[in-house]
Amino acid sequence: MDFDEGATAWANDNIADEILNFIQENFMGKTIFPMDRDCVILLDVIEHILVEKEKIFLSTIVIIKKRWICYYWDSKCKNYSSPWNRQAHINNYSQERSYNSLIKYFDYIFIFGMNDEGLNTGFYPVSCYIMALCCGEK
Numbered sequence: 001m002d003f004d005e006g007a008t009a010w011a012n013d014n015i016a017d018e019i020l021n022f023i024q025e026n027f028m029g030k031t032i033f034p035m036d037r038d039c040v041i042l043l044d045v046i047e048h049i050l051v052e053k054e055k056i057f058l059s060t061i062v063i064i065k066k067r068w069i070c071y072y073w074d075s076k077c078k079n080y081s082s083p084w085n086r087q088a089h090i091n092n093y094s095q096e097r098s099y100n101s102l103i104k105y106f107d108y109i110f111i112f113g114m115n116d117e118g119l120n121t122g123f124y125p126v127s128c129y130i131m132a133l134c135c136g137e138k
Helices: 005-014 051-064 075-080 083-088 095-102
Strands: 040-043 068-073 106-115 118-120 129-137
Touching (some): 051 095, 095 129
Parallel strands (some): 040 068
Antiparallel strands (some): 068 129, 106 118, 106 129
């Protein structure tokens, strides 16, 4: 699901199949998810949400699904990114900020770091991306 009509149209034309489809819609504040699924997976989303909209964004996800996975880039990477990328990534997270933000909504937060070489669970200074596995709605 994305509010970008062009992105969802492209994805439906090029990626969709019998079990995977893309919906153009803004789900912020909704209480019903348009599909019966067990989990929400967010890829490169939360860092594009305005800080003042973050609470409604996280609350919406908790209301519609009990488990979710969020994958996004680490805030320290903004120092090495292009000017366009810095403009687009407006709400950047570190592993610590991720945990502190998400623990308000979920009982269990598992934070992983990731870079080109692989997934790790503890040496965050080498991580370019963060993956948060969240479960157990509060």
